[in-house]
Amino acid sequence: MLLQFNLPIPIPIPCFPTSSLIDMGSFQLSRALLGSRRNWVVRSQASLTRFCSSGVIKGVSDTSSPSVHESPSASASEHAVANASEAILKSRTWNEHQLTADQLQFRSLASDFAENELMPFAAQWDEQKHFPVEVLRKAAGLGFGGLYCGHDVGGSGLSRADGAVIFEALAYADVSTTAYLTIHNMCASLIERYGTEDQRQDFLRELTSMDLLASYCLTEPNSGSDAASLQTTARRQAGSTDYILNGEKAFISGGGAADVYLVMARTGEAGPKGISCFYVDKDSKGLSFGRQEDKLGWRSQPTSSVILDDVRVPERCLIGKEGEGFTIAMSALDGGRINIATCSLAKPSLTFKTPNSS
Ligand SMILES: Cc1cc2nc3c(=O)[nH]c(=O)nc-3n(C[C@H](O)[C@H](O)[C@H](O)COP(=O)(O)OP(=O)(O)OC[C@H]3O[C@@H](n4cnc5c(N)ncnc54)[C@H](O)[C@@H]3O)c2cc1C
Structure with a gap:
């Protein structure tokens, strides 16, 4: 990291x-x-x-109050x-x-x-x-x-x-x-x-x-800079339009506290063209969170892993088309x-x- x-x-x-x-x-x-x-x-x-x-909120233009800077008791x-x-x-x-x-x-x-x-x-x-x-x-x-x-x-x-x-x-x-x-x-x-x-x-x-509150889930324990190699999967279940997501995301800002997770997961071939983007509700069965990362500063926002264990996501929560997830993720990062x-x-x-x- x-x-x-x-x-x-x-x-x-x-x-x-x-x-x-x-x-x-x-x-x-x-x-x-x-x-x-x-x-x-x-x-x-x-x-x-x-x-x-x-x-x-107290107006900053209010200059009538004594300056804390000058107060001996401050x-x-x-x-x-x-x-x-x-x-x-x-x-x-x-x-x-x-x-x-x-x-x-x-x-x-x-x-x-x-x-x-x-x-x-x-x-x-x-x-x-x-x-x-x-x-x-x-x-x-x-x-x-x-x-x-x-x-x-x-x-x-x-x-x-x-x-x-x-x-x-x-x-x-x-x-x-x-x-x-x-x-x-x-x-x-x-x-x-x-x-x-x-x-x-x-x-x-x-x-x-x-x-x-929303979190963005791209990074994984084994894919950071090389995000196109991500391994989290989203597979259609036979006889259903739902996707089943499995994998782990790492260092997710807002992890555990956010209500919504935008998860990049693999629906197809290896590389960037096999990735799709999903809107995942925090209350989804199978979604859990790892321990909070200890950080030097940046501690007013939680950072944790996000674990997906057979998380069912309806088709209506696919953002963009299948295979567009990497383009979407990179464009967001722009x-x-x-x-x-x-x-x-x-x-x-x-x-x-x-x-x-x-
Ligand atoms: C506080 C914090 C919050 C974060 N929040 C989020 C979040 O909300 N969502 C999310 O998805 N991710 C998040 N991340 C993860 C962040 O995006 C990754 O840390 C970042 O993409 C780098 O990945 P990595 O840590 O695995 O480092 P690595 O990819 O392992 O890189 C380590 C070092 O190697 C260098 N390197 C890598 N590849 C090469 C190469 N081919 N050639 C030369 N040098 C190379 C890198 O430049 C870097 O210096 C967060 C990270 C932090 C620290």
Whole structure:
């Protein structure tokens, strides 16, 4: 276990801005704005205002309260949170000329959420290995649970570039929780793009709201970088349209906690063309989970093996066609890699920006 998603990016220099990473890619940040995206901002800001007025989120622009940074009675962790929050605020003016007006608003919204809902608790969650599902659902309330999904299924209809801006702002406060959120979004996006209309309508609403959490299951104990050699099988049972899945997946983010598992399994020949993608319910008979992996950091999201022992999956849960699973899995990772890179760059950037960081 040496790599995560084998990121195809150069080793970043300190403070390398994610927005530059986007510029180097094929994204067009200054493309024409869609009305629907503006609606998203309005809806999300309304949500944020609701949170603020109910006292759940305290506005970051409230400068009337005394600074924890200056208070002699503040604890070391309060100092750390205050310093990091200050750095988040400073980050908002960073490279703004490269972002669209909408993206600046997305970032502001995400930064508010990060500062108030993630930053104060991130260290505690990591220490206690606590997976903050309720906070993830609050994030979904702002539209962050289905960033790339259509509005008709509760999604936000945003681009990869928009998502990178949002994830970067969240990861300043908590890389681990944000990284899980990126994987959940990757799964929802996979169904958005490759699912049938029935599958979109059946599966996506509960994912965009994060009432259900999703995991992506490609890696196996004997296939990591060489994912096309995976050995988990999905065989049709004689006289039935159901598939029977057998095998083991390794290092699955959200493993054991997620409600839905997108499993790549072999339905045909050896190699990439024999792989298919399945939507597997956590309650399926024969599905179980190995022990939680112990990690250095990244402990606010669970990581475990996922074991499939004669798990019956109905045909309606095949995503895409038989044999398309590898293409689907790789296409999902095209976005997933950007998001994991974004998360990975955010925290070091914050560290370098935080006052008194050494
Ligand atoms: C925290 C964490 C969360 C993860 N979450 C998920 C998840 O949600 N879903 C999922 O499916 N997977 C997940 N993974 C697994 C991850 O995608 C794999 O770790 C990754 O694909 C690499 O596979 P591996 O660990 O088996 O390493 P290997 O493939 O064994 O690679 C080990 C090393 O050998 C190098 N190498 C491999 N092949 C070659 C070659 N042909 N030539 C030269 N060098 C080579 C690699 O670059 C690497 O440095 C997660 C991993 C981690 C650490």
